Amino acid sequence: MDKIGIVDFGGQFCHLIARRIRDLGVYAEIITEPSPEFKCIILSGGPGAVSNPESPQLPQDFFKNIDVPVLGICYGHQAIAISLGGKVSRGKEREYGKKKANINTSSPLFDNLDKEEQVWMSHFDQVSELPDGFESTAETDTCKIAGYQNLEMNIFGIQFHPEVVHTLNGTRILDNFLNIVGCKREYNLKDWIDKEINNLQEDIGEKRVIMAVSGGVDSTVAAILLAKANIDAHFIYVDTGLMRLKETEEVSKIFADLGVKNFHTVFAEERFLSRLEGIKDPEKKRKIIGNLFIEIFEEEAIKLGDFNYLGQGTIYPDRIESAQPSHHAAVIKSHHNVGGLPEKMNLKLCEPLADLYKDEVRRIGQMLDLPKRFTGRHPFPGPALAIRILGEVTKERLEALQKADSIVTEIIRKHNLYDQLWQVFPALIPVKTVGVMGDKRTYEWIITIRAVESIDAMTADWSRLPYEVLEEISNKIVNKVQGINRVVYDITSKPPGTIEYE
Numbered sequence: 001m002d003k004i005g006i007v008d009f010g011g012q013f014c015h016l017i018a019r020r021i022r023d024l025g026v027y028a029e030i031i032t033e034p035s036p037e038f039k040c041i042i043l044s045g046g047p048g049a050v051s052n053p054e055s056p057q058l059p060q061d062f063f064k065n066i067d068v069p070v071l072g073i074c075y076g077h078q079a080i081a082i083s084l085g086g087k088v089s090r091g092k093e094r095e096y097g098k099k100k101a102n103i104n105t106s107s108p109l110f111d112n113l114d115k116e117e118q119v120w121m122s123h124f125d126q127v128s129e130l131p132d133g134f135e136s137t138a139e140t141d142t143c144k145i146a147g148y149q150n151l152e153m154n155i156f157g158i159q160f161h162p163e164v165v166h167t168l169n170g171t172r173i174l175d176n177f178l179n180i181v182g183c184k185r186e187y188n189l190k191d192w193i194d195k196e197i198n199n200l201q202e203d204i205g206e207k208r209v210i211m212a213v214s215g216g217v218d219s220t221v222a223a224i225l226l227a228k229a230n231i232d233a234h235f236i237y238v239d240t241g242l243m244r245l246k247e248t249e250e251v252s253k254i255f256a257d258l259g260v261k262n263f264h265t266v267f268a269e270e271r272f273l274s275r276l277e278g279i280k281d282p283e284k285k286r287k288i289i290g291n292l293f294i295e296i297f298e299e300e301a302i303k304l305g306d307f308n309y310l311g312q313g314t315i316y317p318d319r320i321e322s323a324q325p326s327h328h329a330a331v332i333k334s335h336h337n338v339g340g341l342p343e344k345m346n347l348k349l350c351e352p353l354a355d356l357y358k359d360e361v362r363r364i365g366q367m368l369d370l371p372k373r374f375t376g377r378h379p380f381p382g383p384a385l386a387i388r389i390l391g392e393v394t395k396e397r398l399e400a401l402q403k404a405d406s407i408v409t410e411i412i413r414k415h416n417l418y419d420q421l422w423q424v425f426p427a428l429i430p431v432k433t434v435g436v437m438g439d440k441r442t443y444e445w446i447i448t449i450r451a452v453e454s455i456d457a458m459t460a461d462w463s464r465l466p467y468e469v470l471e472e473i474s475n476k477i478v479n480k481v482q483g484i485n486r487v488v489y490d491i492t493s494k495p496p497g498t499i500e501y502e
């Protein structure tokens, strides 16, 4: 199967390039340096400035050592220019957001595009002088060299981001690049399932796996894969007390309905709450929860016999946001199932979905005949409601948030909005404000409602929920949830916000 290597310069969109390429039927991997196994190389964007010696650079003899087509995007576009003798300088102004670009449509990279295209930019530096043998193929009003090519060397560069939806014909540009390279479109999820089942059988074989399940899509799909591969696995669900209302019963029923054997529930609310007592810092909370999870798994492993592996539903974005495998991306949050792992662990990791994106996992779930109620479930973070209670987690706050959460989900489902949203949930802001109810003064906490639309959680838009729905949610929460007298709506997109609050 043809493979594409995407060199990661640390841009958050690097993985979005991989997803787009996979959707186009070619397997793409994020790499730190090129190797001959790749049919072509894409150089991603990145947060640094190429002129800064501390920023990642292309090795000096990069183009001497590889003989495959190369596409540079944003930072990658600048890095190529510099390494072949061109110049990069600071533009007059930062270009950020949607722009109009004039396109040379005779370039094979821009086949089937219009002379003027909407593109999405995020840069300050720009290529100011082309290397010998290169020609400009695109420009905007503030960036003369927004695209270039050297057809003989099969090198292309674009300053804008084709992987971002706001570059309206971005997918076509990537598709054109795959055509230039002559990639066979052989990557598909059906084959992925067969291969992964084979891999599990080969890698794990007779060894035993203890698998973490939360009832969410990722861990459920990972568990089913293990079951399909006939791996000797035990599935552990930890009731941390930080779950949503009735979650534990629901999860047990889901696994019972699927006929999965060896499903165990561990009740550990008191342990989690006592460890979290007095802890306000989000990263500390995440680490405590992650460590306690692992502790519990290890205890269960000892109780249940000899295990070799710890299974987890980790997916690609979990690793990205915990700054793995990129050396250059900043740590944004340590997701509990990656960043929270203790350094010393007695079990090896088994993460069948670690290279997949959420929508790929959902599609695989459907192919494995999981009901829509599984595959359509909104993502729910590992540390659960603990990171939706800002600051210290207490039983009282948890109970308020659990009730608010069930109200939000019920109303959103009733209005058939659930499937249109990436996520919708309340979070509790334990700051008291004054209110009035039944002629009496109240002094209680705030609930904030977060509803976002997204394709992969890397970027997200706040959802314009109808006012009537927001009103219904607000009224019901204030009336039914003790301790809450104010509901606010979060209108922050990602970036600059994140989806969760902590």
Ligand code: XMP
Binding pocket: 318, 321, 333, 334, 335, 336, 337, 379, 380, 381, 382, 383, 423, 457, 494, 497, 498, 499, 500, 501
């Ligand atoms: P943020 O808040 O980083 O979230 O914009 C991106 C996506 O990841 C989910 N999320 C988590 N998932 N463990 C998980 O399994 C975690 O610790 C975690 N933290 C955030 C979040 O719900 C969103 O879909």
